[in-house]
Amino acid sequence: MKKLIFCSCLFLLAAGCSDNQSSEPVGNTADQEEEAVNEVSAAEKENKEKESVSDEEATDDNEKEDEEAIQEEEIKEPLYTINEENWSVQPISDANEKVVLLTIDDAPDKHAVDMAKTLKSHDADAIFFVNGHFLDTEEERQKLKEIHDMGFAIGNHTYNHQKLDDVSEEKQREEILKLNDLITDIIGEKPKFFRAPHGANTDFVKNLVKEEGMTLMNWTYGYDYFKPYMDAEKLKTAMITGEGPEVDVPYSLLKSGANLLMHDREWTNEALGDIVKGLREKGYEILDPGLIKTP
Numbered sequence: 001m002k003k004l005i006f007c008s009c010l011f012l013l014a015a016g017c018s019d020n021q022s023s024e025p026v027g028n029t030a031d032q033e034e035e036a037v038n039e040v041s042a043a044e045k046e047n048k049e050k051e052s053v054s055d056e057e058a059t060d061d062n063e064k065e066d067e068e069a070i071q072e073e074e075i076k077e078p079l080y081t082i083n084e085e086n087w088s089v090q091p092i093s094d095a096n097e098k099v100v101l102l103t104i105d106d107a108p109d110k111h112a113v114d115m116a117k118t119l120k121s122h123d124a125d126a127i128f129f130v131n132g133h134f135l136d137t138e139e140e141r142q143k144l145k146e147i148h149d150m151g152f153a154i155g156n157h158t159y160n161h162q163k164l165d166d167v168s169e170e171k172q173r174e175e176i177l178k179l180n181d182l183i184t185d186i187i188g189e190k191p192k193f194f195r196a197p198h199g200a201n202t203d204f205v206k207n208l209v210k211e212e213g214m215t216l217m218n219w220t221y222g223y224d225y226f227k228p229y230m231d232a233e234k235l236k237t238a239m240i241t242g243e244g245p246e247v248d249v250p251y252s253l254l255k256s257g258a259n260l261l262m263h264d265r266e267w268t269n270e271a272l273g274d275i276v277k278g279l280r281e282k283g284y285e286i287l288d289p290g291l292i293k294t295p
């Protein structure tokens, strides 16, 4: 029955990341997310009318490099903010407006390291939103360290990919802080970004994330979690055009400041290099997340 109430656009934006490779039920949607999505839909309409891991093994040289990299990150002046109404990226003053932000959720599972290498080879930045349940083993932790060492921003996506509006505040806190501690142990710094699974934020989460000095964001569009786009060629076209006609988005969601949701998935991994190239051919700069303002 819920299908009747939710418009397909809402379905697209709200389904978000899933634990497995099938898309999420439509009903898994936070109120706030609905509001944000409605605003996006309205705007669309308007337009139409008009390190614990290998610390011991690390050499002094490596440690020095890490320190230098961290210092470099810290001195960047923030040039962008996240618009909390629609989750797009906005320039603070005269920074280039024509940017897109790449984000990879549910990492580091099977493909995140390959995806990081692909991005690196294209000199493209991204945020990897990670889960604690992908960081159980030494090998998995090493993957996270490798991604961070390549220069990518690491975001908190909760410990167990928990839908936060379903659980107590105590549990919400644990899901976020326990993962912050684990990430800090592995890469030597706290994550600066937070994204709730399914975009299901609560007021408690929003406050906690701010207190922790992290920037919270959902996303503006993504297609790799919909059946018709679980295919590299189709996904590539959808991400570059912003259009997902097979999930009832026959218009483009690609615009300046678009916050692109992708996942650690086989077809996304395969399409990633071409997605970066295609977006650049359209004149978009791939944003360095280090330029986004944090609390």
Ligand SMILES: [Zn+2]
Pocket (backbone or CB within 6 Å): 016, 017, 018, 019, 105, 106, 157, 161, 197, 198
């Ligand atoms: Zn997710």
